[in-house]
Amino acid sequence: MARMTLSDKLAILSDAARYDASCASSGTARRDSRDGKGLGSTEGSGICHAYAPDGRCISLLKILMTNFCIYDCAYCINRVSSHVQRARFSPDEVVQLTIEFYRRNYIEGLFLSSGIIRSPDATMSDMVQIAKRLREGENFRGYIHLKTIPDAAPELIEQAGFYADRLSINVELPTDNSVKAYAPEKNPVTIRKAMGDVKSRKEVAAEKSYTGKRGKRFAPAGQSTQMIVGADGSTDATILGQSTRLYGAYQLRRVYYSAFSPIPDATAQLPLIKPPLVREHRLYQADWLLRFYGFGVDEITAARPDGNLDLELDPKLAWALQNRALFPVDVNRASKDMLLRVPGFGTRTVGRILSTRKHRGLRYGDLLQMGAPVKKAQPFIIARDWTPGALTDSANLRARFAPPPQQLSLL
Amino acid sequence: MYTVPLPRIGTDLAWRDAAKRLIGAAIPPQDVLWDFGSEMGELFATATPLPPPSRRIKAPQSFIQMADTVVWHKDPQRFARLYAMLWRLRHETGLMQDRADQHLAKLRQMEKGVNRCKHKMKAFVRFRDLRQGGDRRSFAAWFEPTHHTVEPTAPFFARRFADMDWMIATPDVTAQFVDGNLSFHPGQPKPDLPEDGAEALWGIYFCNIFNPARVKIQAMTSEMPKKYWKNLPEAQHIHDLIAGAEAKMQKMQDAAPTIPPERAERIQKQLRQQKDDDQ
Ligand code: SF4
Numbered sequence: 001m002a003r004m005t006l007s008d009k010l011a012i013l014s015d016a017a018r019y020d021a022s023c024a025s026s027g028t029a030r031r032d033s034r035d036g037k038g039l040g041s042t043e044g045s046g047i048c049h050a051y052a053p054d055g056r057c058i059s060l061l062k063i064l065m066t067n068f069c070i071y072d073c074a075y076c077i078n079r080v081s082s083h084v085q086r087a088r089f090s091p092d093e094v095v096q097l098t099i100e101f102y103r104r105n106y107i108e109g110l111f112l113s114s115g116i117i118r119s120p121d122a123t124m125s126d127m128v129q130i131a132k133r134l135r136e137g138e139n140f141r142g143y144i145h146l147k148t149i150p151d152a153a154p155e156l157i158e159q160a161g162f163y164a165d166r167l168s169i170n171v172e173l174p175t176d177n178s179v180k181a182y183a184p185e186k187n188p189v190t191i192r193k194a195m196g197d198v199k200s201r202k203e204v205a206a207e208k209s210y211t212g213k214r215g216k217r218f219a220p221a222g223q224s225t226q227m228i229v230g231a232d233g234s235t236d237a238t239i240l241g242q243s244t245r246l247y248g249a250y251q252l253r254r255v256y257y258s259a260f261s262p263i264p265d266a267t268a269q270l271p272l273i274k275p276p277l278v279r280e281h282r283l284y285q286a287d288w289l290l291r292f293y294g295f296g297v298d299e300i301t302a303a304r305p306d307g308n309l310d311l312e313l314d315p316k317l318a319w320a321l322q323n324r325a326l327f328p329v330d331v332n333r334a335s336k337d338m339l340l341r342v343p344g345f346g347t348r349t350v351g352r353i354l355s356t357r358k359h360r361g362l363r364y365g366d367l368l369q370m371g372a373p374v375k376k377a378q379p380f381i382i383a384r385d386w387t388p389g390a391l392t393d394s395a396n397l398r399a400r401f402a403p404p405p406q407q408l409s410l411l
Numbered sequence: 412m413y414t415v416p417l418p419r420i421g422t423d424l425a426w427r428d429a430a431k432r433l434i435g436a437a438i439p440p441q442d443v444l445w446d447f448g449s450e451m452g453e454l455f456a457t458a459t460p461l462p463p464p465s466r467r468i469k470a471p472q473s474f475i476q477m478a479d480t481v482v483w484h485k486d487p488q489r490f491a492r493l494y495a496m497l498w499r500l501r502h503e504t505g506l507m508q509d510r511a512d513q514h515l516a517k518l519r520q521m522e523k524g525v526n527r528c529k530h531k532m533k534a535f536v537r538f539r540d541l542r543q544g545g546d547r548r549s550f551a552a553w554f555e556p557t558h559h560t561v562e563p564t565a566p567f568f569a570r571r572f573a574d575m576d577w578m579i580a581t582p583d584v585t586a587q588f589v590d591g592n593l594s595f596h597p598g599q600p601k602p603d604l605p606e607d608g609a610e611a612l613w614g615i616y617f618c619n620i621f622n623p624a625r626v627k628i629q630a631m632t633s634e635m636p637k638k639y640w641k642n643l644p645e646a647q648h649i650h651d652l653i654a655g656a657e658a659k660m661q662k663m664q665d666a667a668p669t670i671p672p673e674r675a676e677r678i679q680k681q682l683r684q685q686k687d688d689d690q
Contacts, residue, residue: 006612007611007612007615010612010615010616010619011615011618011619012619014615014616014619014620015619015620017620018619018620018621018622019622032570032571032573033570033571033572033573033574034569034570034573035573036573036574036591037574038573038574039571039572039573039574039575040571041567041570041571043567043570047530047533047534048534048634049534049535050534050535050617050635050643050645051630051631051634051635052617052620052621052622052631052652053621053626053627053628053631053649053652053653053656054621054622054623054625054626054627054630054631055625055627055628055629055630055631055634056622056625056630057634058617058620061616062620070678070679070681070682071682072675072679080671080674080675080678080679081671081672081675082669082671083669083672097612100609100612101609101612101613101616103538103540103548103550103572103575104537104538104539104540104550104607104609104610104613105536105537105538105552105568105572106537106613139574185682259625261622261624261625262624262660262663262664263663264662264663264666265666265669266663266666272663272664274624274660275624275625277625277627352510355508355510356508356509356510356511358505358508359505359508359509360509360511362511365511366510366511367511369510369511369512369513369516370510370511370516371516
């Protein structure tokens with residue numbers, strides 16, 4: 001076989017990386033290179049440097065070190081039993097690509113993951129070497145995200161956290177049984193243990209010792225994980241329950257949901273459907289409500305008997321329609337918690353309402369003026385000159401919001 | 412009547428200085444004309460000197476921050492609007508918290524526009540390697556901002572790309588960073604920048620990180636509006652990616668499951684053996 005060029009490898013190893021949903025580069029320690037001795041900066045929120053036609057943000061150079069893999073996870077294009085073309089970057093190639101892309105302002109940094117070659121330790125150690133060369137050889141101060149291999153030795157995880165801003169370990173599927181069925185070499189217990197390790201190391205790093213010194217730097221942007229949605233039969237209630245446990249137990253920054261998407265050379269084990277993108281979107285919305293709006297999993301998933309979210313309506317609206325007795329709420333008097341439950345009102349709108357109503361009573365037009373999505377909120381609120389009357393309880397309220405039934409097309 | 416000339420470079424400081432003097436002398440908004448970049452020409456050039464700087468003028472911190480951003484908006488009315496707001500703030504305390512005030516809402520909207528433009532500039536500037544040799548590498552970019560955002564955004568690039576020299580040329584203002592010093596110069600026509608081989612690699616990355624099974628064009632264009640495409644090397648691929656997506660997806664679905672390659676069985680066997688040995 002002819003030697004592969006850098007372009008060939010880049011094509012194969014970015015193609016293989018696109019199933020990881022995360023491209024975040026936010027929330028790490030602030031750094032810059034004003035001293036002129038290095039390259040790069042991180043300041044609070046990351047930047048999306050481009051968007052692909054799939055609507056996803058491109059913030060990091062997201063690649064696999066290699067797509068050779070000795071494992072056989074059914075949902076994965078790189079599994080040992082697939083015929084996908086294989087490639088492997090040299091450490092130098094990864095370092096140079098990252099630096100040269102960064103200098104041209106294409107990216108915020110690197111997201112490196114890998115198939116498992118030889119052994120988990122050997123693979124993790126190669127990845128750590130790349131991160132080390134970026135930091136120490138190139139004085140790179142941009143963002144680094146390393147996908148961590150659960151079975152790798154603790155020393156390697158420690159080093160990974162020293163060089164990287166974020167670590168992630170994918171739980172892959174919502175239940176232990178699904179992991180066993182579709183990722184036979186992976187062990188859910190080991191995965192959780194690895195996440196627990198990352199959490200406690202991060203806590204140690206944040207503590208000051210008796211000399212007042214901080215611990216060694218460890219993944220300042222925390223850890224995240226990913227779950228594939230739609231490959232197994234788990235319901236949304238199961239998925240969101242799992243997320244809630246993960247957020248709580250391991251202090252994850254994010255749980256990513258990745259709609260299972262057909263891959264080239266798929267196994268017969270899995271459905272070759274269109275990826276359930278709407279479902280993925282609803283899960284992200286629900287996840288948001290759980291973390292920032294004071295909702296519980298039960299509340300959000302109670303609307304439907306099958307434990308899945310309503311695909312036609314956003315989860316807050318679906319909840320409000322089920323709980324109309326709590327509405328309408330008076331924007332001039334309601335508590336912050338209750339305002340946050342009004343469909344359409346986000347944290348920003350609620351902040352504006354609270355600050356403005358100190359000065360005067362709010363009218364419908366005032367809400368419009370401050371950019372609140374009033375159309376959606378209308379049936380659920382009272383303002384000085386607005387009451388929804390019978391609208392709140394009207395039988396066809398749902399129909400106002402649900403998309404019209406799909407037109408039939410010719411067979 | 413006062414006519415206040417405001418330069419294209421250093422607009423923020425010039426506006427703030429003039430506003431302080433005028434407010435200090437209680438000059439009402441209708442008596443002030445703001446002339447940005449001498450656009451008004453000779454006709455309005457008056458000789459009335461601005462009032463001298465007077466006692467310390469106070470304004471809410473939130474206004475000062477907003478003004479520092481809004482001055483870079485392209486709307487010719489921005490200075491007058493800001494001054495009118497400052498005028499009202501002399502007596503209307505709490506005005507800055509009133510999110511339902513129309514004039515404030517307009518200024519906030521302009522502020523948002525400038526912030527978005529700054530953000531997009533940080534995202535979409537694309538440098539090319541000038542390959543000049545020497546100790547420091549040097550790069551240059553051509554960019555077309557919507558508002559006058561080069562000056563307030565350049566410090567971001569200085570913090571990030573401090574170990575190299577760079578230039579961001581725009582029709583409005585050009586920023587230059589040489590040996591650690593940032594300077595601003597008048598805008599210019601698009602310069603001829605040398606080809607850069609990295610753009611081809613970046614294009615390959617852009618094409619392959621795209622998942623043809625998830626086309627969402629609207630989500631892309633709302634964040635990366637078409638007006639930016641002509642200066643983004645990766646954007647030339649968008650058309651073909653969208654056109655070919657359906658076929659790629661179909662191919663994946665039609666492909667019958669394959670029989671695993673021979674080596675798979677071998678590797679898996681080893682793996683199982685290892686596991687057994689470990690236990
Ligand atoms: S371990 Fe599983 S998910 Fe990871 S690359 Fe290998 S086959 Fe894919």
